[in-house]
Amino acid sequence: MTVLTDVPGPIDPPHRLLMGPGPVDAYPGVLRAMSARLVGQYDPFMTEAMTQTQALFRNVWSSTADACVLVDGTSRAGIEAAVLSLVRPGERVLVPIFGRFGHLLAEIAERAMAEVHTIETAWGQVFAPSAIEEAITRVRPTLLALVQGDTSTTMLQPLEEIGEICRRHGVLFYSDATASLGGNPFEADAWGLDAATAGLQKCLGGPSGSSPLVMSDRAVEVVRSRARIEAGIREEGDPVAVDFIRSNYLDVGMILDYWGPRRLNHHTEATSMLYAARECARVIALEGRDAVIARHALAGEAMLAGVRALGLTVFGDVAHKMSNVVAVEIPDGVPGDVARAALLTDFGIEIGTSFGPLHGRVWRIGTMGYNARQDAVVTTLAALEQVLRRFGFAAPAGGGVEAATDTYRGAA
Incomplete structure (x- = not known):
């Protein structure tokens, strides 16, 4: 039996003022919320906290969408969940790149076995809506994946006209708002977003580890249709079929069922992170x-x-x-x-x-x-x-x- 003799002391981080591109210092109330008692995942208090968190984040996203949930994991988990659940292998994805995190979206789409097309502009610049529409007309993608705020360049891509362009061309519109949500305007419904994800560790003022996600009814129907395709493939017993989402943990359809009224078991919710996310959104609601x-x-x-x-x-x-x-x-x-x-x-x-x-x-x-x-x-x-x-x-x-x-x- 091994006995550990050099036991480290309790965690005691140094005092820091985090003034970089994120993570940043959490709101004191968020830290207090994370120290609250744990309850079981189906305790009425827990399920009510989940419901409250959904309502609070609808305010953050400026959306009335039913599909407003948390993906347990850092902001990258939310990105992967959205892309994996919306894109089938071989479908085209268009990624306009104006910084490091556009390259990340392209990589994730490639891992989803999509046919990825990119357009690029110089770091320090953003795209005109006309340039994005030209690329959509040329590529004819299923999904446009676009970062709103890219901290590598500090640029904020205007989104106001992009949703209407996507609707006109029958394209799903996803945005990564990790660096921008809560500190810059974001109007999920008014701008025609089909899906958007973020993280807590920047303008929302919390720790990394939970990714808010919102989806339009149109995007949810895509997710549900893929679930029906997968069910058919499983029923037929095709051992080589790959026409369904390749992740169980990041399957948005399952996550929506978990957060929905039936509370179908999918995973054990990260309780302390739920508390943190709820408090991040509550701070915004209280201040306005x-x-x-x-x-x-x-x-x-x-x-x-x-x-x-x-x-x-x-x-x-x-x-x-x-x-x-x-x-x-x-x-x-x-x-x-x-x-x-x-x-x-x-x-x-x-x-x-x-x-x-x-x-x-x-x-x-x-x-x-x-x-x-x-x-x-x-x-x-x-x-x-x-x-x-x-x-x-x-x-x-x-x-x-x-x-x-x-x-x-x-x-x-």
Whole structure:
């Protein structure tokens, strides 16, 4: 029998201010909710909490859809659930790519055995609706998979016209709103979304580990029709047929049955994550969805003004930037990763680097969820100024803090 003699102490994370592209600090109420007592998955309290969570997230998504649930897993689990459940092998999927996470959607669609077509634009730009419609006309896909906010570039793809284009061409419309939901406008019904997924760890102000998902009636019918096809294949006993969803855990049809009135057993709901998601959505309902979006916009404006006042150059098309994250060019002569490490070690503040062509070229600074507030913005700017000056960059003394504070004063 092995006896562990070097038992680690209780978990005790260091104090951090998470001002990167996510994850961010959770709302205190979310952390408290996660420490609540566990109950059985069919306890009346549990099923009522699930029902409440659905109603709260309909408000977040701006949707009346019945199919409003949580997928247990990180935001990527929600993406896979949506794509796997909506696309059959060999069907065409169109993915417009303007950053790292468009490439992720394409990869997931390929793993779903779809015929994947992509269009690309330069990182730091977004697509005009006409470019997406041209590609839809040319490719004739079953599904358009489009990121709304891509944190790798900080760009926010306009979605308002895309749903109508998809309906006109008979295309399902899915959007990954992981980085944007809760901090930027999102109108699932009004914009004609057939499916959308997100995560808790950004503007929603919770931990990673639960993925909200919403689906239109049209998308649900696609999911149900695939379930009927699968049932027929199983009945016929065809051992080589692959014309059905390849995941049990991420089968949206089964998840909808679990969250529906019959509560058909599919998995054991992640209770503490359910509590967290419910509280994330409850915070938005209490403050007001529009007010939360406005708070993110103000924090983003203040951070944008602050980094510019420090003499930093902002990356990308600022007119299409997400409100909740900004990318700044790392000044010449400043060692990007070393400076980030100094900000974390000396000030307890985390900001992000980026991926692909932007790795080592930009820092990404977030203002989202619980951290979309004035004290978090000015604290970050004050610390960043000190780090920049340490590495020889002549940041104006107090310039970032003053510009951010002026932005808040102007909005008062």
